[in-house]
Amino acid sequence: xxxxxxxxxxxxxxxxxxxxxxxxxxxxxxxxxxxxxxxxxxxxxxxxxxxxxxxxxxxxxxxxxxxxxxxxxxxxxxxxxxxxxxxxxxxxxxxxxxxxxxxxxxxxxxxxxxxxxxxxxxxxxxxxxxxxxxxxxxxxxxxxxxxxxxxxxxxxxxxxxxxxxxxxxxxxxxxxxxxxxxxxxxxxxxxxxxxxxxxxxxxxxxxxxxxxxxxxxxxxxxxxxxxxxxxxxxxxxxxxxxxxxxxxxxxxxxxxxxxxxxxxxxxxxxxxxxxxxxxxxxxxxxxxxxxxxxxxxxxxxxxxxxxxxxxxxxxxxxxxxxxxxxxxxxxxxxxxxxxxxxxxxxxxxxxxxxxxxxxxxxxxxxxxxxxxxxxxxxxxxxxxxxxxxxxxxxxxxxxxxxxxxxxx
Amino acid sequence: xxxxxxxxxxxxxxxxxxxxxxxxxxxxxxxxxxxxxxxxxxxxxxxxxxxxxxxxxxxxxxxxxxxxxxxxxxxxxxxxxxxxxxxxxxxxxxxxxxxxxxxxxxxxxxxxxxxxxxxxxxxxxxxxxxxxxxxxxxxxxxxxxxxxxxxxxxxxxxxxxxxxxxxxxxxxxxxxxxxxxxxxxxxxxxxxxxxxxxxxxxxxxxxxxxxxxxxxxxxxxxxxxxxxxxxxxxxxxxxxxxxxxxxxxxxxxxxxxxxxxxxxxxxxxxxxxxxxxxxxxxxxxxxxxxxxxxxxxxxxxxxxxxxxxxxxxxxxxxxxxxxxxxxxxxxxxxxxxxx
Numbered sequence: 001x002x003x004x005x006x007x008x009x010x011x012x013x014x015x016x017x018x019x020x021x022x023x024x025x026x027x028x029x030x031x032x033x034x035x036x037x038x039x040x041x042x043x044x045x046x047x048x049x050x051x052x053x054x055x056x057x058x059x060x061x062x063x064x065x066x067x068x069x070x071x072x073x074x075x076x077x078x079x080x081x082x083x084x085x086x087x088x089x090x091x092x093x094x095x096x097x098x099x100x101x102x103x104x105x106x107x108x109x110x111x112x113x114x115x116x117x118x119x120x121x122x123x124x125x126x127x128x129x130x131x132x133x134x135x136x137x138x139x140x141x142x143x144x145x146x147x148x149x150x151x152x153x154x155x156x157x158x159x160x161x162x163x164x165x166x167x168x169x170x171x172x173x174x175x176x177x178x179x180x181x182x183x184x185x186x187x188x189x190x191x192x193x194x195x196x197x198x199x200x201x202x203x204x205x206x207x208x209x210x211x212x213x214x215x216x217x218x219x220x221x222x223x224x225x226x227x228x229x230x231x232x233x234x235x236x237x238x239x240x241x242x243x244x245x246x247x248x249x250x251x252x253x254x255x256x257x258x259x260x261x262x263x264x265x266x267x268x269x270x271x272x273x274x275x276x277x278x279x280x281x282x283x284x285x286x287x288x289x290x291x292x293x294x295x296x297x298x299x300x301x302x303x304x305x306x307x308x309x310x311x312x313x314x315x316x317x318x319x320x321x322x323x324x325x326x327x328x329x330x331x332x333x334x335x336x337x338x339x340x341x342x343x344x345x346x347x348x349x350x351x352x353x354x355x356x357x358x359x360x361x362x363x364x365x366x367x368x369x370x371x372x373x374x375x376x377x378x379x380x381x382x383x384x385x386x387x388x389x390x391x392x393x394x395x396x397x398x399x400x401x402x403x404x405x406x407x408x
Numbered sequence: 409x410x411x412x413x414x415x416x417x418x419x420x421x422x423x424x425x426x427x428x429x430x431x432x433x434x435x436x437x438x439x440x441x442x443x444x445x446x447x448x449x450x451x452x453x454x455x456x457x458x459x460x461x462x463x464x465x466x467x468x469x470x471x472x473x474x475x476x477x478x479x480x481x482x483x484x485x486x487x488x489x490x491x492x493x494x495x496x497x498x499x500x501x502x503x504x505x506x507x508x509x510x511x512x513x514x515x516x517x518x519x520x521x522x523x524x525x526x527x528x529x530x531x532x533x534x535x536x537x538x539x540x541x542x543x544x545x546x547x548x549x550x551x552x553x554x555x556x557x558x559x560x561x562x563x564x565x566x567x568x569x570x571x572x573x574x575x576x577x578x579x580x581x582x583x584x585x586x587x588x589x590x591x592x593x594x595x596x597x598x599x600x601x602x603x604x605x606x607x608x609x610x611x612x613x614x615x616x617x618x619x620x621x622x623x624x625x626x627x628x629x630x631x632x633x634x635x636x637x638x639x640x641x642x643x644x645x646x647x648x649x650x651x652x653x654x655x656x657x658x659x660x661x662x663x664x665x666x667x668x669x670x671x672x673x674x675x676x677x678x679x680x681x682x683x684x685x686x687x688x689x690x691x692x693x694x695x696x697x698x699x700x701x702x703x704x705x706x707x708x709x710x711x712x713x714x715x716x717x718x719x720x721x722x723x724x725x726x727x728x729x730x731x732x733x734x735x736x737x738x739x740x741x742x743x744x745x746x747x
Contacts, residue, residue, distance in 0.1 A: 054499070054639065055521055068564045070579045080567035149590070157595025159541070179596045180553055263551040264541075264598045265578070274596065275580075352558075355580045355591075366558055366581065369492055372520040 091362030110291020190253030298329035444470035481707035532626035657710035
């Protein structure tokens with residue numbers, strides 16, 4: 001009787017680290033790791049030696065000192081006596097605001113342009129191609145400057161609204177478009193409980209309406225599945241969305257505060273600053289061009305047979321796009337969309353060009369300058385952008401996992 | 409890998425710092441060129457002309473130092489810096505001296521580890537408004553939109569001024585003087601604020617300078633002067649005494665026209681002789697040629713000549729000497745003796 005035995009296991013010899021393919025890769029990885037660690041160590045050591053030689057150190061205590069400067073756009077309470085840390089938070093919120101707004105509008109621009117690029121209409125198709133090629137191939141920095149320059153040159157200054165025969169008038173008498181920003185009426189409740197509470201109330205009503213409308217739709221779907229006929233839900237839904245709101249507006253007395261010229265500027269109403277509009281629009285229109293190409297690629301990745309099959313079933317073209325093609329295309333569109341969103345967030349650091357106080361302008365600009373703590377400020381900035389980018393990736397990855405093809 | 413990139417960036421900062429060596433004089437001599445940091449362009453103080461040749465009051469200081477050290481007033485590499493980049497450029501050794509109307513403050517001198525070698529212009533922060541705005545005083549500016557050049561002492565002074573007068577304003581931070589001008593002209597801000605000399609220079613470059621007025625308030629002290637890195641006192645001495653030589657030359661009546669003649673042979677005035685190297689060993693003490701100050705003065709003239717040529721009352725900028733007159737004329741310029 002014979003038995004198969006394992007091949008003889010030779011004892012491990014040091015020369016096998018080079019000669020044996022099983023171990024060779026480990027050897028080289030270990031060497032590479034040590035070299036990398038040593039060079040990083042050398043560079044850090046170099047940094048600290050040189051800092052010490054110049055009598056400098058790494059110290060974050062400046063964050064607690066008063067900032068001493070004012071910021072024009074702030075979402076939280078801030079005065080020139082607030083600390084540098086608070087100034088940094090004002091900047092962080094401004095960065096997040098413009099990044100969020102730009103992501104939303106860039107997606108809208110991108111999806112529209114991407115779908116229209118595949119339109120059967122020659123003119124629309126070519127126009128979208130021109131949009132994509134022009135905006136994609138000129139640096140975003142230039143777009144920011146162009147848009148801002150055009151804005152301050154074309155729109156009138158507040159001064160021009162003054163006098164008996166002003167050269168500029170307010171739009172419909174309620175909104176002013178100036179080169180310092182756009183002023184729109186501010187809604188408020190005459191018999192309300194104050195700004196924040198009123199806002200929360202409206203939000204609560206809207207959330208209630210959302211769930212109400214969802215329940216109505218779910219019921220309609222149940223009936224459709226049982227009987228094959230979908231009951232009309234349009235009027236019910238409109239009632240659910242607007243009914244409670246209108247009642248609420250009547251009860252609390254909805255009024256609008258219209259902006260008016262006072263002193264040097266318009267006062268009252270809501271001001272959307274010119275710098276915010278410029279950087280927001282520039283980022284949206286620029287990144288929208290990239291998203292349009294993603295969308296086009298995603299749609300073209302869906303087999304033509306799908307469209308034809310849906311057409312054979314008698315589905316209208318608009319519904320084929322929204323029910324058949326886009327859901328499948330999303331699987332291709334979402335992953336590159338993440339990098340577009342990351343680009344928007346990082347490109348928002350160009351905001352200082354137009355005087356928008358984002359985190360690069362406050363922490364990495366004025367604070368850095370006034371305190372001279374360059375290394376500390378830049379480290380904090382890197383930490384912030386890294387964190388926020390990883391968070392955006394994580395959130396969209398969750399969404400991507402939800403819509404990706406479930407393979408069983 | 410993210411972490412690696414992070415340390416990599418740290419390291420780049422470290423490497424940049426390592427290039428700043430102690431003996432700046434030797435570096436400059438070996439290079440044959442002085443690296444001088446100036447503004448990105450402020451007419452009268454530092455701006456390139458149509459041929460790309462830099463001219464101006466601050467440029468004159470750079471040229472004087474280059475002439476004193478290298479004997480050639482054209483051996484200067486002008487490095488344009490913004491309010492934000494200037495200190496990093498100096499600390500990293502990219503430039504040898506910064507002559508960019510920079511205010512001498514405690515924290516810049518002590519905390520940022522720089523050495524201000526003197527004051528070449530006594531300035532203060534002012535406001536410029538369009539004439540048709542009808543504003544007569546900075547205290548009438550409640551609610552105004554103010555353009556500021558960011559990264560300067562002006563934004564702190566401004567915040568203090570408006571807070572102490574309990575009036576509000578809306579700041580618009582701008583990176584460079586050129587962009588600020590553009591916004592101010594387009595009416596995107598009501599007021600432009602910076603050092604009064606800078607305002608005068610900016611106004612001079614407007615199409616209709618008469619349509620804009622400088623408000624009477626000067627809200628701060630802004631002693632502007634050239635600066636060098638801490639830790640190289642020999643180099644600091646050279647720049648300090650080059651500046652003092654220009655100031656002393658005006659006081660002693662030495663001009664670019666007569667410096668050759670006065671420096672050829674000892675004159676009756678011992679201080680002039682020591683300054684121009686015909687008597688004593690002052691040049692050798694600095695590690696320079698005996699005629700170092702003669703070259704510095706010959707480069708663009710003495711302080712008064714530089715002032716009149718670049719920013720004086722006969723130029724479009726039209727600044728009066730004011731505080732910047734010699735102490736003998738009631739000003740603040742007072743060079744220590746050459747002895």
